[in-house]
Structure formats: C-alpha cells, structure tokens
Amino acid sequence: MGTSSLQLSSLYTLCLRGLVLVSLMFCSSKTSFGVDGYVMQMMSDCEYSDSNMTDMVYSRRYVFNQEEYVHYDSKIQKHVGNTACGVKNAEAWNKNKDMMAGLLGDVDRYCKYNINLYKPGTIDYKEKPSVQIRSNKMSSSQHQTMLVCYIIGFYPREIKVTWLRNGVKVTADVSYSELLPDGDWTYQIHSYLELTPLSGDSYTCRVEHSSLAEAIEETWDPAMPESKRNKIIIGASGIVLGLVIAAAGLIYYKKKATGRILVPSD
Secondary structure (H helix, E strand, C coil): CCCCHHHHHHHHHHHHHHHHHHHHHHHCCHHHHCCCCCCEEEEEEEECCCCCCCCCEEEEEEEECCEEEEEEECCCCEEEECCHHHHHHHHHHHCCHHHHHHHHHHHHHHHHHHHHHHHHHCCCCCECCEEEEEEEECCCCCCCEEEEEEEEEEECCCCEEEEEECCEEECCCEEECCCEECCCCCEEEEEEEEECCCCCCCEEEEEECCCCCCCEEEEECCCCCHHHHHHHHHHHHHHHHHHHHHHHHHHHHHHHHHCCCCCCCC
16 A cells, blocks of 8 residues: 555654654753743745746744744755754754755645645635626715615625726726625625716726626616616516526426327227
8 A cells, every 4th residue: 555645744744843852852951841841833834926836935933932943944945043952953954865855845745735725715716796786866966876886796805996988987086985805705895986967878887807707897877767777677587587487397398298108099
C-alpha cells in the first residue's frame, strides 16, 4: 500500500515539531517555562498574487510563550532567528539539507495543494447580481422623480453601477447607498437618480461585475406608468408559469397513454 503526500507531510510535521521542542528545551533556561508550563506555536502562511501561483511564498513562524523566536521564508530559503535562542536554532536548521528540502517542497505540497482545494468555494466563488429599478415621486425636491436601482445578491463585493440617459452616462444628481452585506457572503447596493422625466427619454441602470460575461442593463421608460409596468411583469410571469404547467400536463398525459392497451369493441 502506498503512502499519500498528505500522510508524509503530517509525519514530517510531527517530527519537525519534536525537533523544535527539543531545541527549545536545550537553549532555554528552566525558569523560562514558568510554573504554568509553556505554549509553543508553529504558524504557516502561503502568500501569492499571481493567479497561476508562480510567485507562491511559503513561510513558517515559531512562537514560544507568545514570542516569535525564529521563522522560515521560502523566498530566501532559510531560517532567520529573532532571539538569541532563535539564532542558534536557525544556524543548526539551515545546515540540515533534508529539513530545508522538505520546507521548500511545502510550497507545492502544502500551499498549492490546499489552495486548489479551497479556491472554488473562496477565491473563485462568485454570485451574479439581480437588478431592478423602482420609481418614487418626490415632493421636496427640484426634481419630480427619483429612480432607485436595486443591485442585490452579488459576490465579490467590487461592482460598478452607472446611470445612462438615452445611452449617455449621467453623473449629476446620482448617489449611492453604502455597500451592505446580506449575511450569506453576498452584498447589495442601491443607486439613486433624481430627475424630471421628459417624453422620449429612457433611463438605464448599467451594472458591471466580475461574475457577468456582459453588463446587465435595466431600463426605465417614463412614458410607461409604474402600474402598467408591474402588470406587464406579472402577465409575463403568468404566461411562463402557464407554459410550465401545460408542459408538465402533456408529459404526464403521454406517460399515462403509453401504458394503455386498446381492446377493439364488438
């Protein structure tokens, strides 16, 4: 039976921790442990900026009783001591070829392997926004109407929202809400446009996001009353629902008809 790289990595880590503990006991005075014992921590970090992970850097920090005494950096491929005890350990460990080769191998074995496991649910995770425009009448403003563009349920948080009037970008009388977390990894934001509707004008809320192959554009036409617009939406939804029910009924009928045997009558 073969041994997996993860099993080897776990065994290697346990041996390394034992080596660290023994090194500490030799270079620390007995009084440094205190009556309450001691706490030793080993923290590993993986850092990269290139999506292909070609610039991956693996680092490991050794902390004894809340004090970092030595650290390893794959970029310089050696240990560096932070305390007198750490300097002694760094000098000894840097001469250990097997140990140094194992740490350098952790760039692939530990960092890249685990990042590829978690990327789909973290770094690469995306949700497309839903976009909707609503109009509100204004009484205490120089404008008659305020359009609100609701952009909901998107991730990651970076998003671009633009208002267009007859296809031309609008910057005056535009405002935005704060970016609001929805509590499920997604976000929402609202954009407001104050205007006085004119016949023939159309207003578009344009949303660009990394989850979209192309921008979403939701258009509001002042010539169409809000009530009529809502009726069209409800009517279209009803038609779609009716088609789904009809298709389901047809499938059910065909399945029932297939199981029947026709007997000729006298």
